[in-house]
Amino acid sequence: MSGQPERVAVVIEDDADIRNLLEAILAQAGFSCYTAADGVEGIAAVREYKPILTTLDISLPGIDGFEVARRIRAFSMSYIIMLSARDEEIDTLMGLDAGADDYLTKPFRPRELRARIEAMLRRYHQSPPTIEVSAARPAGGTAQASAPAPVVTEVEPEDDDSGWLTHNGLRINADMWLCDLDGAPLELTRSEFDLLLAIMQGQRRVISKDSLALELRGEYGSSGYVSDSDRRAVEVHMANLRRKLNDPVSKPRYIETVRGVGYRLAEPD
Known part of the structure; x- marks a missing residue:
């Protein structure tokens, strides 16, 4: 995306000590920060202040964080980091499925939260990245990010010189942060x-x-450590994306799964 978005954040947290800690961390990272102690107040704050980042506790009074995330996703593309003392994988998956982009377990280290926030900001401040792709391997093989692979630079749209990438009626524009399907806007999370x-x-x-x-x-482009939970998060985000595209795994029109390897664009119609 061109230009840098204003650093506005909303903290939705009922514990005053953690809320103050998060506010201090975000202020140090250059954010204007607004806080809320429950889900209803938090949803209203996101609607009013239009943050690029929202931190969201799961265990809130009234409606829980999962429902708050779903409601926020109905009108906002804010990057949601869900915070919780629950460390079971099912809780992480439920959070991502509700619309969160990231999940951090309490107690968390301020340095780790700062690192995730800065990584998130890098994604939006840079031009569309080159993507590391893997040659196909037999089913059941393991694809490692550090394995040698060709690098593909940004692909120019075949029939459109305005920055749109197109495929089977699906269009995406990285500079304008827009996506549409058969002419209708497609609401996607950041991830x-x-x-x-x-x-x-x-x-x-x-x-x-x-x-x-x-x-x-x-x-991207690094050989950083990738855990099983990181891969599972990709799977959850991809499943949510497929639902929005109405793109069944068995007969994909947009995203094809290559078993044991990864994903690629389906064949054109």
Whole structure:
């Protein structure tokens, strides 16, 4: 995206000590920060202040964080980092499925939160990245982000010189942060947008889950460590993206899964 968005954040947290800590961390990172102690107040704050970042506790009075995330997603593309003392994988998956972009377990280290925030900001301040793609491997093989792979630079749209990438009626524009399907606007989360952009840039070349996980962390092109939970997060975001595209795995029109390897753009109609 061109230009840098204003650093506005909303903290939705009922614990006053943690709320103050988050506000201090975000202020140090250069954010104007607004806080809310419950879900209803938090939703109103997101609607009013239009933050690029929202931190969201799961265990809130009244409506819980999962429902808050779903309601925020109905009108906002704010990058949501969900915070919770729950460390079970199912809680992480439920948070991502509700619309969160990232999930951090309490107690968290301020340095780790700052690192995730800065990675998120790097994704929006830079031009569309080059995407590391993996050559196809037999089913059941493991694709590692550090494995040698060709690099594909941004693909120019075949029939459109205005910055749009197109495929089977699906269009995406990284500079304008817009996506539409058969002429109708498609509402995507930040992470879903980045994943779809990566797939469309890669075209028919396979992009590994590891490379996509690093892309979501703002570390594309690196050989950083990728955990099983990172790969699972990519799978959850991809499943949510497919639902919005009405794109079944068994007969994909947009995103094709290459078992044991990763994802690539489906064949054109």
